[in-house]
Amino acid sequence: MALKKAVYEGELLRLQTELIKLQEWVRVEGARLVVVFEGRDAAGKGGTIKRVAEHLNPRVARIAALPTPTERERTQWYFQRYVEHLPAAGEIVLFDRSWYNRAGVEHVMGFCTPAEHRLFLRQCPAFERMLVEDGILLRKYWFSVSDAVQEERFRARAEDPLRRWKLSPMDLESLTRWEAYSRAKDEMLVHTDTEDTPWYVVESDDKRSARLNMIAHLLSSLPYEDVALPSLTLPPRPPSTGYQRPPKDLQNAVPDHASTLGNH
Numbered sequence: 220m221a222l223k224k225a226v227y228e229g230e231l232l233r234l235q236t237e238l239i240k241l242q243e244w245v246r247v248e249g250a251r252l253v254v255v256f257e258g259r260d261a262a263g264k265g266g267t268i269k270r271v272a273e274h275l276n277p278r279v280a281r282i283a284a285l286p287t288p289t290e291r292e293r294t295q296w297y298f299q300r301y302v303e304h305l306p307a308a309g310e311i312v313l314f315d316r317s318w319y320n321r322a323g324v325e326h327v328m329g330f331c332t333p334a335e336h337r338l339f340l341r342q343c344p345a346f347e348r349m350l351v352e353d354g355i356l357l358r359k360y361w362f363s364v365s366d367a368v369q370e371e372r373f374r375a376r377a378e379d380p381l382r383r384w385k386l387s388p389m390d391l392e393s394l395t396r397w398e399a400y401s402r403a404k405d406e407m408l409v410h411t412d413t414e415d416t417p418w419y420v421v422e423s424d425d426k427r428s429a430r431l432n433m434i435a436h437l438l439s440s441l442p443y444e445d446v447a448l449p450s451l452t453l454p455p456r457p458p459s460t461g462y463q464r465p466p467k468d469l470q471n472a473v474p475d476h477a478s479t480l481g482n483h
Contacts, residue, residue: 227427234434235274242275242311244443249308251355254437255317258362259400260390261372263423267362267430268313271437275311284315297321297339298346305355318343322407324389327399340410347416357416358440360433361404362423366397 245252254271256264272280283304292300298318306312321339325331331339350357364372373394376386393400412418419436423429 221425222427222431224427227431230431231270231434234431234438235270237438238271238434239274240445241438241441241443242279243446243448245311246276246279246309247446251306251308252311252441253306253314253350253355253357254311255314255319255357255359256362257316257319257323257360258421258423259364259369260393261369261376261385262362262364263421263426263429264315264362265385266426267421267433268315270430271434272313279309280311280313282313282315283317297335298342305350318346319407319411322411323400323403326403327396328389328392340407343411344413344416347411347413351415356441358437359416359418360421360437361408361418362421362429362433364423368424370394 244250256268258264268282272282283301285300285304288300301314301318304312304314318339321331321336322343326336347357373386373390376382408418419433421429421433
C-alpha cells in the first residue's frame with residue numbers, strides 16, 4: 220500500500236535532518252563517502268538522489284552524473300574517469316549511475332566487447348576493495364522496478380512536457396530488452412556483491428517508500444554522530460552613515476511578471 224503523502228513528507232523531513240547531521244560529521248571527521256545509485260531506467264534513482272541532496276551543502280555533497288565518454292576517455296583504463304570524481308576528505312559524492320554502466324547498458328547494447336565486459340567483472344571487486352581499504356565509505360544501491368511500473372512511468376514521461384527530456388531512445392530500447400538487462404544485472408551481482416562492498420536492493424515500485432527506505436538504510440549503515448556546531452549570534456546592525464541607494468531607473472530592472480498574474 221502506498222504511503223500517505225503526509226506520512227511520507229513528515230518522515231522525509233526527519234531523515235533529511237539526519238542527513239544534515241551526517242554531512243557535518245563527514246565534514247568534521249574528514250570522512251569520504253561514496254553512494255552509488257544504479258537500476259533500470261525509471262526505477263526512481265534520480266528522484267531519490269534529489270531528496271538526498273536537497274538540503275545538503277553543495278560544497279560538501281555533490282552529484283556525479285558523467286556523460287558519454289569522449290574518444291580520449293575510451294582509450295583510458297575503464298575506471299580512470301570515475302576516479303577523478305571520488306571525494307577528498309570531508310566530501311560526499313552521489314553517483315547517478317557509475318562504473319557499473321559497463322555491466323549494464325554498455326554490455327546489453329553492445330557498446331563494449333565481451334572481453335571488456337569480462338575484464339570489468341573481474342577488476343571491479345578489486346577496484347572497490349582498494350577504495351574501501353583506503354578508507355572510503357562505499358554504499359551501493361540497486362533500484363528494482365517491475366516491468367509494468369517501468370512502462371507506466373515511461374508513458375507518464377512521454378505525456379509530461381516537464382519530464383519529456385528524461386525519456387531517451389535508449390530508455391525505449393530498454394523496454395524491448397527487459398530480459399537481457401535482467402540477465403546482465405544477475406551476472407553483475409554474482410561478481411560484485413561482495414562481503415567488502417555489498418549491494419543493497421531497493422524495491423522501488425512505490426517511489427515514496429523507496430526513497431525513505433534507501434535514506435534510512437544509508438543512515439543506519441554509517442557510524443555518524445551529532446556534531447556540536449558553534450552557536451551563531453547575529454551582530455547588531457550599525458547605525459547609518461548616510462548611504463543612499465542610486466535611483467532605480469539607472470539600472471536594468473527585471474519586468475514585474477508576477478504582477479500580471481491577477482491574484483493581487
